Amino acid sequence: MEFSLLKMVLVALSTATTALLSYYGRAVFHDGIRPIMPEFIEGRMKRPELASISFGLSVGFIASVGIAFTLSTQLLNPWLLFLPTDILGVFATRAWLAALLGGTWGVAVVAGISVVHSALTVFPIDFIGALGELSSPVLAGFALFPILAITYQFGWKKGAFSAVIILLVRQMVELNWILPEDIHLLPEAGQLFVGTLLLALFALWKDRGKTSSEKGVHSIFEKRTRRILQGLPFFAVTGALIAAMANLGYFAGSEVSIFTLQKAYSAADPSHTQALIQQAALADFLRGIGFVPLIVTTALTTGVYGVVGLTFIFPIAYLAPNAVFAAIGGALMISLEVLILSKAGKALEKFPSLREASDSIRTAITQVMEIALLLGSTLAVVKMGEFTGFSIFVALYALNEVLGRPVVRLAASPLAAILTGLILNLLYLLQLFTPAAG
Structure with missing residues (x-):
């Protein structure tokens, strides 16, 4: 930095x-x-x-x-x-x-x-560089929050319908079937736009005629x-x-x-x-x-x-x-x-369903981010120290869960990954851990 x-x-x-x-x-x-x-x-x-x-x-x-x-x-x-x-x-x-x-x-x-x-x-083991893996699942994971939000608020049928539409749009953007070739759009952006649009349409439809x-x-x-x-x-x-x-x-x-x-x-x-x-x-x-x-x-x-x-x-x-x-x-x-x-x-x-949708959005965002950061942290610790790193990480994460989550789940994974990197370096200095070659 x-x-x-x-x-x-x-x-x-x-x-x-x-x-x-x-x-x-x-x-x-x-x-x-x-x-x-x-x-x-x-x-x-x-x-x-x-x-x-x-x-x-x-x-x-x-x-x-x-x-x-x-x-x-x-x-x-x-x-x-x-x-x-x-x-x-x-x-x-x-x-x-x-x-x-x-x-x-x-x-x-x-x-x-x-x-x-x-x-x-x-440090001898570059865990700061390995932490770059944290971001890998976040982009794809976050783009799926509208599916979860729709399911929470409007039930599994609308959630399943939305999942099909959103994933179909993703593939169409990925294959460049929708936009001109000179326009660069990430598939996740298409997912987010369509998913949020569906969520808003479902909410407005539910509120129609209400005062x-x-x-x-x-x-x-x-x-x-x-x-x-x-x-x-x-x-x-x-x-x-x-x-x-x-x-x-x-x-x-x-x-x-x-x-x-x-x-x-x-x-x-x-x-x-x-x-x-x-x-x-x-x-x-x-x-x-x-x-x-x-x-x-x-x-x-x-x-x-x-x-x-x-x-x-x-x-x-x-x-x-x-x-x-x-x-x-x-x-x-x-x-x-x-x-x-x-x-x-x-x-x-005037729009009670839109207000309720905000609660569903916040809950869905929190859950998908927790999952994405858990997966990203796992990738990071495996890169740091293979299954030794993974074992330390799981122990730290599980300990936080058992103790009633003194660290919120959103931060628990990245913090456990950082602590894993520090522990791996300590084990290396004590000659109790040797990183894999290459």
Whole structure:
């Protein structure tokens, strides 16, 4: 992971602004902290208590998902950067202290991760290189989430029908039967588009002729939406900084894009790189759709937004021609989201099946990513140390399951793969393991 002064400056500024958003109670990254924030904002909870709760909810994700994903991909991620700024922002007693603590965390991450990664690359057994195998099943696996989401919400018959259509489209794209030869489209992109379209059509068909009976407490919504609007300048600056980082290849927005982006940045063929970046953008766009109802409804009821908004700044950032356009697009996108927040909430009331579809999407994405990362981690540890590596990996993964999953499954596989690499190197130094030749 190469050190860059520009990278350090952008990361430090982004962590400083997100810490300020947390300090003022305008936005946090952790979805579980957002519902608690009104207790602090309205004076029923003190800063130290909220900071303690924030730390308890976030530390596991920082240590597992945040660190494991960054070490395995060389890309920064929001769990590593913004969960700590949630904590630092509510811990700080002054705005300047929140900004200072947030900025210091950003500097520490960039410097620390660079040092750790450089140190790991000199190990006798190159497990950092082997971790590249993690991304192999992610692209194909994620593209199948619409089938699972449709089955969850509409039953196995529609799920089976969708599976046939989606896999048929995949093969037609693979064989180049649909698009002109000069247009490069990954088969997975075709799968995602058709699958998501089918999911939306099933939901709209189910909602036909229905009218919403939900009135909502709109006066409270409007009052709390005004709190978010007051932070609009901070949101715009934060959106611009995060989008610039993502465009420059320093940062990935989610678990569904980080491994695809790693693959894109290491690809030798520019056309393949561009196709993978487009795939990552599409993946984050579809993931964002799945999280819209959750983020919008919690924002309206709590008056606290997400530091990355509805996450649509990420696809804009990946596809922008340069960092300047990405920053402008990120600022405009998150500002627009804030401005139409109340209207988005009212629109969601009219389509209950679409709201339910978002729950199915989130569940399906989590499950396919868990499976894909488990398979990718298995490939990585076999490459590191064949069946010795596999045995160590299975023992670590099973131990996490038996102990009640102190590390969430999404992070358990990559973290177990990293630990397997460290153990294999230790065994090598003790002359208890010899890697296969070649």
